[in-house]
Amino acid sequence: MSLGQTFLGLLESQPRHGYDIKRVYDEHFGRGRSLHYGQVYATLSRLLKNGLVEVDAVEPGEGPERKRYSITDAGVTDVADWLSRPENPEPYLQSTLYTKVVLALLTDRPAADILDTQRAEHLRLMRELTRRKMDGDLADQLVCDHALFHLEADLRWLELTAARLDRLAAEVRR
Amino acid sequence: MTARSEQRPEQRPEQRPEQPSEQPSPLLSAHALHKSFGPTPALDGASITVAAGELIAVMGPSGSGKSTLLHCLAGILRPESGTVSFDGLELTGCGDARLSELRRSEFGFLFQFGQLVPELTCLENVALPLRLNGVRRRQAEQQATEWLERLEVDDLAAKRPGEVSGGQGQRVGVARALVTRPRAVFADEPTGALDSLNGERVMQLLTTAARDTGAAVVLVTHEARVAAYADREVVVRDGRTRDLAVAR
Numbered sequence: 001m002s003l004g005q006t007f008l009g010l011l012e013s014q015p016r017h018g019y020d021i022k023r024v025y026d027e028h029f030g031r032g033r034s035l036h037y038g039q040v041y042a043t044l045s046r047l048l049k050n051g052l053v054e055v056d057a058v059e060p061g062e063g064p065e066r067k068r069y070s071i072t073d074a075g076v077t078d079v080a081d082w083l084s085r086p087e088n089p090e091p092y093l094q095s096t097l098y099t100k101v102v103l104a105l106l107t108d109r110p111a112a113d114i115l116d117t118q119r120a121e122h123l124r125l126m127r128e129l130t131r132r133k134m135d136g137d138l139a140d141q142l143v144c145d146h147a148l149f150h151l152e153a154d155l156r157w158l159e160l161t162a163a164r165l166d167r168l169a170a171e172v173r174r
Numbered sequence: 175m176t177a178r179s180e181q182r183p184e185q186r187p188e189q190r191p192e193q194p195s196e197q198p199s200p201l202l203s204a205h206a207l208h209k210s211f212g213p214t215p216a217l218d219g220a221s222i223t224v225a226a227g228e229l230i231a232v233m234g235p236s237g238s239g240k241s242t243l244l245h246c247l248a249g250i251l252r253p254e255s256g257t258v259s260f261d262g263l264e265l266t267g268c269g270d271a272r273l274s275e276l277r278r279s280e281f282g283f284l285f286q287f288g289q290l291v292p293e294l295t296c297l298e299n300v301a302l303p304l305r306l307n308g309v310r311r312r313q314a315e316q317q318a319t320e321w322l323e324r325l326e327v328d329d330l331a332a333k334r335p336g337e338v339s340g341g342q343g344q345r346v347g348v349a350r351a352l353v354t355r356p357r358a359v360f361a362d363e364p365t366g367a368l369d370s371l372n373g374e375r376v377m378q379l380l381t382t383a384a385r386d387t388g389a390a391v392v393l394v395t396h397e398a399r400v401a402a403y404a405d406r407e408v409v410v411r412d413g414r415t416r417d418l419a420v421a422r
Contacts, residue, residue, distance in 0.1 A: 116409075116416070126402035134378060148399055155398045163235065 003035075003043050008052060008071055008079040015056055015070035018044055031143065044069060052078055101161065105169045115162045122151050122158070201226040201390050202358055207246055207256035209239075209413075216242040217253065218413030226357065229381060229391040231401035234410035240394045241362055243410060247392060248281055248360045249273040260358070278306055282351035282359040282389065284380070286366040289347050290335040297322065297331040300349045307354060321349035325379055341372030348380050355387050362394045377403045 010016060010024055018040050026034040047053040052075035057068040071079075097118060104111040126148055133144040161168070200223035209217040216239045224230050224247075234240045245251040246258055249265045258265040260280065265273065282303075283289065290299045300318035305311065322328040325345040330338050338346070344364060351359050364380065365373030381403045384391045393404055401407050409416045 119409075123398065123402065123407055126398060127404070130399075130402040134381075148402065152398045159235065 002082060003039065004047055004052075005079050005082040007043055007047060008075045009083070011053060011069055011071040012076060012079060015068050017066050017068050021069075028139075047075065051075075097158070098161075101165075101168070102172050105165075105172050111165055111169070112162060115158050115165075119155060119158050122155050126151050200224060201228075202247060202258075202260050202392070204243070204247055204253075204258045205256055207243065207253040207258070209242055209246060209251060209253045215413050217246065217256075219256075220410065220413060220415045221256075222247070222408055222415055222417075224358070224390050224392060226390055227385070227388045228406075229384060229393065229404045231404035231407040232392060232394045232410060233396060233398075233401050233407050236396065238410045239413040240410040242413075243415070244360050244362055244392055244394045248283070248358075249277060278303065279354065280357050282354065282356035284344075284347050284351040284359065284361040284364045286363040289350070290343060292335050295332050295334055296327065296338065296346045299335065299346060300353050303350060303354045318349070318353055321353050322346070324383065325349045339372075341368050341376065344368060344372070344376045345379060348376060348383065352383050352387060352389065356389055359384060359389050359391045361391060363396070364393070365395070365397065365400050373397075373400065 006025065006029065007021055010021055016024070018037070021044070022035050022037065022040045025040075044053065048055070048069075052072055053069045054072055055067045056070040059066045059068070097114070100114050101111045103109075104114055129144040129148050129151075133141050133148075136144070202224040203222065205221045207217045207220045208215070218239075220239065220243050222230070222232070222243065232240045232243060242251060246253050249258070249260075249268070253266065256266070260276065263276075265276070268276070277283075290296070291302065294302065297315055297318050300321055301311070301314040304314035304317060309317075319328060319331065322331055325348055327338075327342055327345045327349070330342055330346065335343050335346070344367075347364070351361070359380075361380065365376055368376060377400055380391070391404075393400070395401050406417070
């Protein structure tokens with residue numbers, strides 16, 4: 001997820017202080033991993049430098065001055081562009097597993113075990129997500145469902161590969 | 175839930191094997207099942223154990239033998255060799271009448287299609303297993319009403335299966351499978367005909383109700399997202415079982 005564009009989206013709804021951005025971000029997207037203040041201010045500094053946000057108020061306080069940030073027209077264009085653009089699908093897992101399976105076949109190791117081990121791990125995670133989903137609110141359900149559908153797609157690939165192992169073995173050993 | 179080995183030779187199904195205290199004795203077990211349909215072997219040495227209250231997903235490709243395994247476990251099909259036992263009772267040695275009684279009193283069933291009697295209302299469908307067990311009509315319908323409420327379909331009580339949607343009908347099916355408070359529920363692709371949202375809801379209701387009543391569930395599915403509701407999974411390939419948790 002793009003932190004900068006997420007911040008822009010939060011600032012488009014209303015101007016905010018850095019700590020307020022962090023609070024709202026953690027509430028909606030943190031999922032147990034809250035942002036560090038360092039990340040917040042580094043990101044705001046970059047957005048400021050690129051002209052996507054501006055400081056619209058500085059309030060004196062007991063500590064350092066508190067800056068309130070607002071989004072610029074360029075920032076609105078940037079976040080709109082990001083929101084309308086599809087994300088690249090990531091075939092991250094298959095390439096690693098494919099390499100393992102081929103290496104197993106080349107070295108006469110049981111390639112099916114690699115697929116079964118991965119399948120068991122996928123299902124373990126899917127069970128965990130399903131439990132979390134059943135105990136959670138709608139936001140939890142949607143986030144978990146997204147992960148579940150991706151894991152299910154991986155599992156289908158594992159099943160298909162398991163069904164084609166004999167053909168793959170014949171090809172890689174040729 | 176701790177997974178147990180399916181193939182340990184000392185775990186004879188006709189006995190209640192002594193196991194470590196953290197592993198409950200199996201409620202249901204099958205050992206080395208063989209079953210063929212004509213020249214085609216459907217089961218080729220399949221074994222499985224299910225503990226009381228455990229929810230097991232049986233997965234595998236089409237034609238792998240998973241439905242045949244479920245039918246043998248439920249006493250619907252007789253294997254050519256191997257043993258099936260339920261709570262110490264050897265099913266493979268039972269006559270048809272005893273098996274039929276066992277299915278009515280101890281087992282619940284949920285299938286992909288058509289388990290509801292089209293001529294009966296939803297309420298009468300849910301009450302049917304109780305009526306077959308000799309429960310009086312009023313009491314049976316009272317219990318059936320409670321189950322329809324639990325499955326959030328009590329407004330369908332007077333409707334016939336042809337008048338309700340697939341998802342609603344399957345919720346009625348869950349109520350009917352659990353109304354006798356069976357100790358084991360056999361579910362064969364229970365979400366196979368449903369869209370994602372209805373499938374999710376049926377699985378949530380089925381698993382919650384099964385956990386509340388302590389029923390063990392044997393769930394045959396080819397969908398990983400459905401299997402993820404189970405405590406563990408057993409994979410069937412070419413008529414043989416593999417417990418992935420044990421394989422690791």
